[in-house]
Structure formats: structure tokens, C-alpha cells
């Protein structure tokens with residue numbers, strides 16, 4: 001086991017870092033260079049691990065050796081791919097001796113911008129390891145919409161995850177990574193005809209549907225598609241509820257299945273999404289019971305379903321909650337479905353949320369006016385001033401998660417301060433007054449040029465950022481903190 005870890009570390013190479021991200025990120029190129037000692041190449045790694053297994057093969061049964069050998073081959077192929085991704089993205093090593101604040105501080109001079117992201121790809125790898133440990137029987141199809149940057153996509157591709165795409169563009173982006181079309185689910189129940197044609201052209205067969213007109217469209221433009229019926233579960237235990245927009249009511253499933261059969265369309269399974277930001281494991285229990293009843297309905301129509309798609313909604317940061325979700329899913333899927341039924345999921349924030357930290361500078365500051373409209377400071381009851389701070393990124397940019405994702409980003413000071421916290425409001429840089437990041441919060445007094453940082457900014461942030469007022473989304477600098485990859 002530790003051999004792999006050693007080999008992985010040993011296969012370190014000079015890392016270059018070039019981010020070419022989708023949409024707004026396509027024009028941003030970061031070049032930060034770090035060097036690591038080149039002890040062995042990735043190719044050598046494969047040979048070495050294979051040798052070890054060959055030696056061991058003399059001692060045990062053929063079957064277990066074959067299995068072991070293929071696991072080792074899989075692991076070393078993942079490590080090789082990760083090594084390549086690190087090269088492509090110019091990922092720099094992040095030593096455990098360096099704190100987050102020290103790392104961010106080291107970038108201040110190098111970054112010509114007033115805001116930037118640091119992405120730690122080890123965080124994504126660790127989430128993958130946790131997934132495999134808790135849900136080994138559930139194949140993750142990463143929800144690209146959550147964070148479509150090249151960094152996240154390439155790391156997940158190297159790890160062997162599949163992908164949930166919602167549009168032609170997302171499908172194209174994922175195919176361009178070299179992903180086989182069988183590793184994509186087109187998981188938007190309402191698809192554009194042009195995108196359906198594109199999916200057919202590229203053999204992206206698996207797709208969700210939840211209504212009659214979608215069936216008619218698919219019959220006409222992609223009759224060989226493999227369909228997954230999206231049902232509407234109880235989504236009351238999630239922050240973002242999708243039930244009013246997507247998913248067929250359980251009472252209408254039978255009719256839809258029958259229609260699909262009459263159209264000679266192939267329905268392979270059932271999907272649901274408990275809603276994004278789910279906070280109650282029982283939501284998965286109830287949804288899986290619904291899926292089972294649709295499987296039974298399908299049988300009465302002479303159809304055999306063999307796929308369950310449990311959607312997204314998984315928390316990234318709360319291990320206790322994730323443990324509860326995964327316990328529920330493991331037990332329920334085992335109880336309800338035969339072992340040959342494929343279980344897949346569409347996690348988004350689970351992989352992306354914790355991987356990015358956003359650093360932002362104070363670009364302007366105002367002592368808030370008294371009612372007489374003069375510019376001198378107002379004193380609060382405990383005799384403190386109040387300030388407005390204007391930051392280099394706001395709700396039209398990375399902080400759109402406040403509007404769209406119910407996020408409440410917590411500001412952290414990059415430089416510790418001994419000053420007493422004072423009441424303040426944090427605004428974004430645009431001319432719009434709704435551009436507010438945090439209202440009536442408490443921070444020790446800041447001056448222009450000071451930096452704040454915000455953790456857990458990887459999900460639904462840059463994915464939907466605009467360049468309103470000409471403020472372009474911040475660049476991303478990639479790092480890899482220390483990680484044990486022996487169980488990949």
C-alpha cells in the first residue's frame with residue numbers, strides 16, 4: 001500500500017500551471033512555477049508496481065492475483081493521469097508546513113489582480129477517496145454545472161469519475177477531456193433539439209426525461225437514447241428545491257412508461273434529486289422507496305429497469321451528515337434492489353465546494369453617514385464606528401452563490417488583527433446597491449489594500465459569475481496539499 005504512496009510522491013515532476021477554464025475562465029492563464037525533484041517518471045511507476053505484483057503472483061490463487069493486478073494497474077493509471085493533470089495545470093505543491101494564510105500571502109505580490117482563487121486539488125482527491133470508501137457501489141457522475149473549470153474536471157476525469165452534463169456546451173467540454181460518451185449522463189429533463197442532435201452525433205446515449213413532450217422529441221431526434229425517468233421526490237429537506245420545475249409525480253409515472261414503450265423507446269432506469277443542500281438523510285430513504293415502486297410499475301408494463309440515479313445534494317463539508325446519507329443509501333439500495341442494478345449519483349458541491357478559497361482585497365472604504373448626511377463617523381451605543389467596505393469581487397461575480405445558492409460566506413482576515421471588531425457591511429465592486437456580500441457583520445477595522453479570504457468557495461461560484469460592470473472573475477492558482485493516494 002505504502003509503495004503506491006511512495007511511487008506517487010516519487011513520480012513528482014516540475015509542475016507548470018496553466019488554467020484554461022470554460023466560459024469566463026477561458027482567457028485566463030496563470031503561470032506560477034514550482035519545482036519538485038524528479039525521482040521516477042510515471043511510466044517507471046507503472047512498471048515498478050507491475051513487477052511487485054508479478055513477484056507476489058507466485059504465492060496466491062490466480063483469481064485474487066488478477067484482481068489485485070488490475071487494481072494496481074487502475075491505481076497506477078490514475079496516478080499517471082493525475083501527474084499529467086498536475087503538469088497541464090501547473091499545480092504547485094503545498095507543504096503541510098505552510099498555512100493557508102501564508103500561502104495566500106505569498107501570492108499577493110504575484111497576483112496582479114485584486115482577487116484570486118486558490119484551488120487545492122488534494123481536496124477533490126480526498127473527497128473522491130471518501131466517496132469510494134462510503135459508497136463503493138455508487139458511480140459518481142460529477143455535476144459539471146457546479147464548477148466547470150478545467151482544474152476540477154481534469155482531476156475528476158483522472159480519478160475515473162463520470163459526468164452529469166446539462167447542456168450541449170457541458171457535453172462538449174467533457175468530451176474534449178477525452179471522456180468516453182458512455183461516462184456521460186445528459187441529466188437535463190428539458191433538452192434543446194440542437195443539443196439532442198449533438199448528443200446523438202457523439203453517442204451520448206443516457207439522458208433523463210420527465211414529460212411527454214420530451215419523449216416525443218427524443219423519439220424524433222434520438223430514438224436509440226437510453227432513458228432515465230426523473231421522478232419528483234420530497235425535496236422539503238433541502239435548501240434548493242427542484243420539485244416545482246423537474247420530476248414527474250409518482251402517480252403519472254405509469255402513463256409515461258407506457259408511452260415510452262409505445263414509442264419503442266428504451267427506458268433503463270429512474271433518477272431523482274432530493275434538492276441541493278440536503279440536510280436530512282431520510283430524504284434518500286423515501287426517494288429510493290419511490291424508485292422501487294417505479295421499478296415495480298415498469299415490470300407490469302413488461303419493462304425491466306436496471307439503473308438507479310440518486311442525483312446530487314450531498315454535503316461536502318459535514319462528514320457526520322455525509323456518513324448518515326451514505327449509511328441510508330447503502331442500506332436502502334441493498335434492501336430494495338438486486339445486485340445487478342447499477343447505482344449512480346450526480347454529486348456536484350460534494351466534490352467542488354471545499355476545493356477553492358477566494359482571496360479578495362478591500363478596494364474602498366467609507367465611514368457610514370449620520371442621518372444629517374455628513375461624512376463624519378456614526379457612533380454606535382458601545383461607541384464604535386461603522387464602516388462600509390468595498391471588495392474586489394461581489395454578488396455579480398464569485399459571490400453570486402449568496403443569491404443563487406443560499407450561501408453565507410464567512411470573511412476571514414488574512415493578517416491577524418488585535419483591533420476590536422467593528423460593525424460593517426461588505427459590498428461588492430459594482431455600481432449596484434444589491435451587490436452586498438455581508439450586511440451588518442463585525443470585523444476589526446480594515447484599510448484599503450487589506451485582504452480577506454473566504455473558504456469553501458468552489459461550488460456554484462465561478463460557474464455562474466458574470467463580468468457585469470467589467471469586473472471579470474478572478475484567476476485560479478492550483479496547488480496540491482499533501483495526500484496519501486494509496487487507496488485510490
Ligand SMILES: Cc1ncc(COP(=O)(O)O)c(C=O)c1O
Pocket residue numbers: 143145146164187188273275276277311312313314346347348349350
Ligand atoms: C440534475 C442535477 N443533478 C445534480 C446536481 C448537483 O447537485 P449538488 O451540487 O447539490 O450535488 C444538480 C444541481 O442543481 C442537478 O440539477
